[in-house]
Amino acid sequence: MPLLVTDYSWTQTDSMVYVQVPLKGAKAGDVDIVSTDEYVKVHYPPYLFEAFLFEPVHDDRSTAKLGDGVVVISLPKRSSKVWENLMITTNDKERKREIRQQALMKYQEKLSAESQSKAEKKHAEKKYALETMMKLEKEERESIQKMKDAERDKTTAELAAWQLRQKQQAEDEEAQVKVQSPSQGYQSRSNATGVETKEPGRSEQRRNNETKCKRKEVDLPAPRLTGNINVTFTPRVFPTALRESRVQEEEEWLRKQAEARQVINADVEELKDLKEEHRNPDWLKAKGDKYFANGDYLSAVNAYSLAIRLNRKTPALYSNRAACHLKLRNLHKAIEDSSQALDLMTPAVAANAVARARASVRRGSAFCQLQLYAEGLLDYQAALKIEPHNEALQADVQRIRDIIQGSAANTDTQGDA
Incomplete structure (x- = not known):
């Protein structure tokens, strides 16, 4: 049974009532304060103070301040008159229980x-942030598309101008050839002294040029012969006892990895304009890793996303993008990418154990930041099962358990109060 506090004090003005309750050494975090228009309660186990107010007050404007071992409760009066007492003087327990x-x-x-x-406010803020991000991404895509269109139009105009010049030049040369006599091998002209000399005509120059080109073609070496080189690999040996062998799972994992490296979605229409290196998932992954190391998480997300569009079978791309989303506080996207990475890392073998532990920790961290501690604990325990001697994981698992147990204990305490 709680101990009732009787050494409180109170003062009043025409519009306010001030109640001071000593905390008797209690910490501020252990004090539970309830205030309504007719009732005030201050509970800090094992002590309890409750007041059935003499007159109603404005609950929405009431305040409570804790400090120097005392809590001061300010209660604005509804009517400007002096109270005879702080509390009602009735001893009717039923009435008090009802209040x-x-x-x-x-x-x-x-x-x-x-x-x-x-x-609702948090949801609205998330919705606004998502809409703003989508708007920015749309503007960025439109800007890139405009740059591509402008560059394409410029290149097309330059090509058309070059073709027109070539055509005009060919027409000029053909007109000059027609003006000359077909049988004329030399043209006559007068020099400065009036003596007429002869020089080779255009038809003769053209024949000389053709002869030189033919001579050069004859001097070129013959093309190399083509052929195929057969490459064989020795089978991988797993040093595991036969009764514990997972050769079949390991071979399936290696086959999936080989297929993932070969699958490239090069038929995506909007990716055909990219440079050859920008259509290489490995190059994009290395670029994303560099951005992440430099703290440019948004650029890293863009690099990983483009690599995923080219190759959707590589789990490392999803896991690394999940790490970026964690840094950017995109927690739901981090959970989605981590789950996709874990789905791709099947079967579970020693070759992908470290990657599975890393993806599990990232998903568990996202769950915990969303205050879904039970789901986060499952992922951290899965990672700890892979790396049982990891002291950091052991500490994280214990911390999450303490949070879950502390939340349950707080719920029980509030119910008792």
């Missing part, structure tokens, strides 16, 4: 409304 129950119900409704308001 207490109504006050607690109002307080719970108030907390529920505040929680719902916070959730």
Whole structure:
């Protein structure tokens, strides 16, 4: 049974009532305060102070301040008049129980409304951030498309101008050839002294050029012969006892990895304009890793996303992008990418054990940041099963367990109060 606090004090003005309750050495985090328009409660085990107010107050404007071993509760009066007492003087326990129950119900409704308001505000903020991000990405895509179109139009115009010049030059040469006499091998002209000399005509120059070109073609070496080189590999040997052998799973994993390296979606229309290196998933992954190391997480996400569009079978791309989403606080996307990476890392073998542990930790971290501690604990335990001697993982698992147990203990304490 709680001990009732009797050494409280109170003062009043025409519009306010101030109540001071000593905390008796209790910490601020252990004090539970409930305030409504007719009831005030301060509970810090094993002590309890409750007041059935003499007159109603404005609950929405009431405040409570903790400090120097005392809590000061400020209650704005609804009517500007002096109270005879702080509390009602009735000894009717049924009446007090009714007031207490109504006050607690109002307080719970108030907390529920505040929680719902916070959730709606948080949802609206997330929605606004997502819409803003989508708008920025759309503008960026449109800007890139405009640059591509402008570059394409410029290149097309330059090509058309070059073709027109070539055509005009060919027509000029053909016109000059027609002006000359077909049988004329030399043209006559007068030099500065009036003596007429002869020089080779255009037809003769053209024949000389053709002769030189033919001579050069004759001097070129013959093309090399083509052929195929057969490459064989020795089978991989797994040093594992026969009763514990997982050769079949290991071979399946290696086959999937080989297929993943060969699958490239080169038929995506909008990717055909990219450079050859930009259509290489390995090059893009290395670029994303470099961006991540430099703290440019948004650029790393773009690099990993383009690599995933080219090759959707590589789990490392999803796992690395999940790490970027964790840094950017895109927690739901981090969970989605980590789950996709874990789905691709099947069967579970020693070759992908480290990668599976890393993806599990990233998904568990995202769950915990969303306050889904039970789901996060499962992922951390899965990673700890792979690396049982990892002290950091052991500490994280224990910390999550303490949070879960602390939440349950707090719930029980509030129910008792």
